[in-house]
Amino acid sequence: MNNKNIMIxxxxxxxxxxxxxxxxxxxxxxxxxxxxxxGGNSYDTRDPQN
Structure with a gap:
């Protein structure tokens, strides 16, 4: 186990x-x-009617 914390x-x-x-x-x-x-720019949404 590593005790270092990383923030991205x-x-x-x-x-x-x-x-x-x-x-x-x-x-x-x-x-x-x-x-x-x-997801950054890969984000998408779904049309609830389809």
């Missing part, structure tokens, strides 16, 4: 992937983003 700025694809990799290595990881969802 940006919850886009790259930020989420590296956060997972670091967490699997035992780091404590926190991601912050200005948006209220993950």
């Amino acid at each position: 700025v940006g919850a886009g694809f790259s930020g989420v992937v590296i956060a997972r990799q670091l967490a699997e290595q035992g780091y404590t990881v926190k991601i912050i983003d200005r948006r209220d969802h993950i």
Whole structure:
């Protein structure tokens, strides 16, 4: 177990992937983003009528 804390700025694809990799290595990881969802520009919505 690693006792280092890491903060990642940006919850886009790259930020989420590296956060997972670091967490699997035992780091404590926190991601912050200005948006209220993950995925960065890859975010999408679904039309409830379809």
